[in-house]
Structure formats: structure tokens, C-alpha cells
Amino acid sequence: MRAAARLTARPRPAWRSWPSSRADRWALAAVLGLITAAVLAGAALGWLGRPVRAPAAPLFGHVLPHVGPGTPAALLVAWAVIRWGPGLADRLPWRRLLAVAWLAAVAWTFALALVDGWQRGVAGRLTTPFEYLSEVPGVTDVPAMLRGFTGRILLGTPDNWAVHVAGHPPGALLVFVGLDRIGLGGGAWAALLCVLAGCAAVVAVAVTLRALGDEPAARSALPFLVLFPGAVWTGVSADGLFAGVAAGSLALLAVGLSRPSRWCLLAAGAGLAACAYLSYGLVLLALPAAAVIVSRARRSPLLVWAGLGAGTVVATVTALGFPWWDGYHLVQERYYQGLASARPYAYWVWGNLAALAICAGPVAAALLRRAAATVAGTRTPAVLLCLAGLAAALAADLSGLSKAETERIWLPFAIWLPAAATLLPARDRRGWLILQAATALLVNHLVLTSW
16 A cells, blocks of 8 residues: 555655755755845844945845836846757857857846836946046046046045046046047947947856866856846946956966967956956956966966066056056055945955855855865866856955945956856756846846946
């Protein structure tokens, strides 16, 4: 009788055994617990009169449920990538796959941005008084701007820079000045540049993995890179642009060491140095760069060419009048002249990690668990790059110079976490993709992001 009962028992529903690994389920529960704790603690501190200075903590924005013209498109793109993405990633020829992935990422990012509408979500995003474009009309002499840049960083100085310009080296401002000078001024063109460059990071991560000898890992990662929840902030913020430049530079480093190619290494060094002039925190790209170098240790003597490229950029900008170290020290002072001085480190030192978890998506919990368990035995490029991205974010976190808004500021680091998607069992991947897409859709429809 008991045997017959066992034979006729209904099979366990598939959703109840997802993820297939109990350890992954615990990792997912832990990261959801972290996010929940950050939300509740942020709200409780506000009710107690000790606000953390981010209305939708741990995210920077306002809780405002809404839909928009991008809603149907975002749902359609998510469904298409979940339905066909893994299969296409396995079958398509490499170059065609990269083109399809980039176009899908652009569609996903623009659809999410348009949930907030064209003006509020795209064209007007970079035109607020806090943003770079507000300072573009005043830059009529670039060498003079570079020579006087540090003198306008601190509050209280004559004609001090807008918040985002003051908080970064002049490279970011120069990008938008250059765009304006070629006749592509205004918020719409600036937004387009940020989205197109930011989505290029999807391709750059895959190219890096393939150049380091792991094409299967690159193919496994691409659907997760396309549905990266950080696309909410890639569209539209300058940090999306930074992520694209950073990932592209690391891809050049990987290609240059693998072929080898001196020209690629020169360009990689110049690109990585340029990143330091886009955002001070991007000096932490040294960690993922080290992961690339470790993966191609036998070619390390060729790094002299990357050093030459980096040195050329640093020497040129310094000669033109902007001393990076002076700017960095002044930014530390300016940081605590503004809102950051009222943001409690005791909350944000762990609240930032909840924001990172939302940006990278819940799958990052399983990927980091698996990568940490794997690194002691098999140090594949995918594992090293995933952990290097986390290490860079942790270093930024502990510095105390990243309190809130890290869901966008850490985009150049978070984009490397999906590199380890190859560690996931094939049967679990669509489930994780659903969760990744759901995270981005929920955030974009429940929170009106701002910066």
C-alpha cells in the first residue's frame, strides 16, 4: 500500500526546487534579507528623525509607483531575452551574437528609461542644475578650464562647479563639451551617448572573456549582461558612459595580451588612465585589470605598452593644467561640504551593498557564492573578474566616499559580476533571468530614480 502511494505521488513542482542548489537558495535568501533590512532600517531612521538622506533608501530616488510608454517595450524585451536569449547565445556566430546582444541591451535600457517618459527619463535627465550639461555653455576655453578646474571645486569658491562636475575630474565635463562642439548639444544627444556607450559594456565583458580563452563563459554571460538590472541607471546617467569606457579599456587589455597587440595595449593603457579622469573612484579598475593580467601572466612583459599609453594621458592632462591628486584631495573636502556629511556611515557602509545587490540583481548572490567556492581550485577568468568587480566595490564602500547613489556610481564594477554566469547550472538560468528582469522592472516602476 505504501509503495503504491509513493508511485502515485505527484511530482514536486519545478518552481519549488529552484534554484536547484540549496546553497544558492540560501544565498538568494541572504541577499533578499539584506535588501529588506536596508529598506526597513532606512525608513525607521527617517521616522526617528535621523534620515539617511535618500528617500527610497537604499536607492536614491522617490517611491512613486508609475507606468509609462516604455512599460510594454520593457516587458516585451524581457520576455524575448528570457525565451530565446540562452539558445541564441549558444548558437549564433560570434560577431552576430555581439551585435544582437548590444541591440537587445540598448532596447532594454531605453525601454526602462522610457517608463519615466521621454523628457523625465531620457532627454531631461542630464540637464538639471546638478549635472554636467549645466556647465557646458560656460566652457569657452578648454585649457583655461583645466588650469582653473581645482579652484572651483569647493563650495564657497567663486563660481563653484555644479555638484556632479565638482565631484569628478574634468574628463566627464570635457566629453559633453566635445559633444556640444560637434553640434550634438542638449540632453537628448548626451543621453543617447550614455546609453549607447553603457550598453557597449555588455559586448566588452564578453569580448574580454573570449580573449582570455573562455568563449563558453562569454556566451553564458551575455543574456545576463543584456538583462542587467543596472540598465535602470545606465539609462540615463554619465556613470553608464563610464562603465562602457571602463569595460572597453579592459577588453582592449585582454585582447592586447592575448594576441598579442602593442596597439591594443597602448589603447588599453590610455583608456584606463582616461577613466581616472572621468571619475576618481575608477582608479579601482586596477583590481579587474589585475584579474586580466593574472589570466595572461606569461605576457606581462608586454604591459610596458599599456604603461606607455597610460603615462601619455596622465602627462598630457597634467601638462595642460589639471593635477589629479590636487583635485582628489579637494573633492574629499567638497564631499563633506554637502549632503554626504549628513549621511550616516554606519548605515551606508552596509546599505551600499544592498544597493549593489539591486543593481547587479539577485543572481549576483549565487554567482559570488559559487565564484568564492571555486577560486581556491580553478581560477578561471570569469571567476577572477567577478570577484575583482566585487573587490573594487568593497574598496569604494570602505573608503567612506561612496555613501548612497552607489547603484549608479558602481556600474563600472557591478557589470563584471555576471561574468561568472557560466557557473550556474543550465537548468537554473532561465529562472535567474526571470528574477533579474523582474528586479529591474520592479525598481523602475516603483521608484522614480534621481541623482
